Amino acid sequence: MLGVGQKFPTYSLTATVSTDKNTAFKPLTDQDYKGKWKVYFFWPKDFTFVCPTEIAAFGKLNKEFLDRDTQLLGGSTDSEFVHMAWRTHHEALHDLPFPMLADVKRELCSSLGILDPKEGVAQRATFVVDDENVIRFVMVNDLSVGRNPNEVLRVLDALQTDELCPCNWQKGEAPLSV
Amino acid sequence: MEDLLASIPDYAKDLKLNLTAVLKQPELTEQQTWGTAVATAIASRNGDLIEFLLEEAKSHLSAEALHAAKGAAAIMGMNNIWYRFPHLSGNPKYDGMPARLRMQVIKTHGSDPVDFELWCTAVSAINACSKCVSSHEAVLREKGVTEETVIAAVRIAAVIHGLAAVMDAELASPTVPTVS
Numbered sequence: 001m002l003g004v005g006q007k008f009p010t011y012s013l014t015a016t017v018s019t020d021k022n023t024a025f026k027p028l029t030d031q032d033y034k035g036k037w038k039v040y041f042f043w044p045k046d047f048t049f050v051c052p053t054e055i056a057a058f059g060k061l062n063k064e065f066l067d068r069d070t071q072l073l074g075g076s077t078d079s080e081f082v083h084m085a086w087r088t089h090h091e092a093l094h095d096l097p098f099p100m101l102a103d104v105k106r107e108l109c110s111s112l113g114i115l116d117p118k119e120g121v122a123q124r125a126t127f128v129v130d131d132e133n134v135i136r137f138v139m140v141n142d143l144s145v146g147r148n149p150n151e152v153l154r155v156l157d158a159l160q161t162d163e164l165c166p167c168n169w170q171k172g173e174a175p176l177s178v
Numbered sequence: 179m180e181d182l183l184a185s186i187p188d189y190a191k192d193l194k195l196n197l198t199a200v201l202k203q204p205e206l207t208e209q210q211t212w213g214t215a216v217a218t219a220i221a222s223r224n225g226d227l228i229e230f231l232l233e234e235a236k237s238h239l240s241a242e243a244l245h246a247a248k249g250a251a252a253i254m255g256m257n258n259i260w261y262r263f264p265h266l267s268g269n270p271k272y273d274g275m276p277a278r279l280r281m282q283v284i285k286t287h288g289s290d291p292v293d294f295e296l297w298c299t300a301v302s303a304i305n306a307c308s309k310c311v312s313s314h315e316a317v318l319r320e321k322g323v324t325e326e327t328v329i330a331a332v333r334i335a336a337v338i339h340g341l342a343a344v345m346d347a348e349l350a351s352p353t354v355p356t357v358s
Contacts, residue, residue, distance in 0.1 A: 035286070069286060131285075163277050164284040165253075165298075166313040167261035 001113035001125075003138055008038075008129045009111035015073075015099035016083035024084045028073075028099060030133060037070040037160070038129040039152060040101075042114060042122035044143050046078040046086040050124075054146040056092035061149050068156055069131070075101030077109060077121050116143065128156055182230040187353040190344040196337045205330040210293050212238040213247035217297040218335040220251035221304040222342030226349070231338070246289030250297035253283050258305035265309060292321050299328060300335040 002009070008030060015028045041058065043051045058072055065072050078086075080102040087093045087100070101108070103122070109115045114125040126147060128137035137155050141147055186194040201211055212235045219231040235244060256279065264272035287294050295317050302310035318328055 069282065157280070158278075160282055161276075161278050161280050163279075164281050165257050165261070165310070166317050167257055167307070167310045168277070 001138070001140070002111075002127075002135055004135055006135050008040075008127065008133045008135055009108060011101075011103075011108040011111075013075075013101045013103055013108060014080045015101050016080045016087065017099045019084060019088045019094060021084070025080050026099065028101065033071040035069075035131050037068065037131055037156070038073055038127075038133075039065060039070055039156065040073050040075065040127045040129065041147065041152075042075050042109065042125045044076065044116070044119060044121045044124065046076055046082050047089075050144065050146045052086075052090050052092050054149065055096065058149045058152075059093075059096045059098065061153060062097040064153055065156070068153075068160060070156060072098035073101060074098060075103055075108070075122065077103050077106050077115075079104045114140065119143070126152060128152065128159060130159070179230070179234050182227070182234075185226075185348070186341065186344065187348060188355075189353070190341065193337055193340050193344060196333075197341060200330070200333045200337050203330040203333065205324070205327045207293075208238050209240075209243050209290065210296055210327070210331065211334065213243055213250070213289075213293055213297050214300045214331045214334045215338060216244065216247040217251040217254075218300050218304055218338045219342070220248060221255060221301045221335075222339045224342035224345045224349075227338065227342050227345050240289075243289045243293070246287035246294055247297050249283040249287045250294055251301050253281055254298050254301040254305065254310065257281065258302055258307035258310050261309045262305075262307040292318065292323060295321070296323065296328070296331050300331045303332050303335045304339050 010030045012027065012029045015026050016024050017026050018024050043055070045051070055074055058074070062072055076083075083100040083102055087096060103109050106115055109122045112125065112127070114123045115121070116123050124141040124143055124145065124147065126137075126139045127135055130136050136159050139147070183194055183198070201215065203211065206214070215231050216235045216239070219228045235247075239247065260277055260279065264275075284294075295314055299311060299314040299318060302314055315328060319325075
């Protein structure tokens, strides 16, 4: 599995962004959301029990993530049509404010190393990726354990309180380039 | 701008004439000049002066540069206090303690990074943080900015800071013009 400090893999996938079949699908790549941080979180299967709760919980915090120049991106190995059906079917997911990636060919999940060897689907993995597409945080839960999006937000806050000001230089250190 | 100049009382005439002069220094580009004016006006805290200069700045700065200049005033308003404290205290244990404060705008302001440094330096001069002044000045020098350019921005900071105090005073107790 890819870890902290490694580049997030390149990908080109279809994402489901709404429940309206005319506007529901959108191509997304690792080059979208330039200059933003990204939180990628994957779940094993659409239409299962733990997932909608935590996905809706991420949705509720979307504005907090946007305030931190961060784009949320959910995903699983289900197709974009299954994502749309799930969003349509489940009340808590109707107005979900972020895209769901459809990694049908399992390429992204494979390059991330999060395909469950037994089940063949995405593990419940979370990646915080910085504005230069470098992975800064990884968490993988057991398939049966839901996530706490507030914890992801706390980690993001900690990562984004880098002391970027040249005032932070200690004597003898090489200057930061800002 | 005419209204602003007309409202400056006679006892501060030097500052009035200096303001017109420092906003036309050949060492600074238009963006450097007006970004410095915006950032240092905000750092100097007089509402009327901020209103005048920000309105005027709109015709000299792109939306991005205006946003970044305001961002420089905002972030240095925080950082100048934070980074000044260790050396004010004289206790070396404070050196290097983590800030745990967001300062992403330094990276994400979206304007010219050298100009942003210049605005940070000018604000730091007003807020009197020697650590910030010396470190931002060092970055500017490293990026090839001349001392003449840096000091031109400090001239703007000095005049605007002086004027802000005058305008505060005039708000509290307006000078009655004497007929000569």
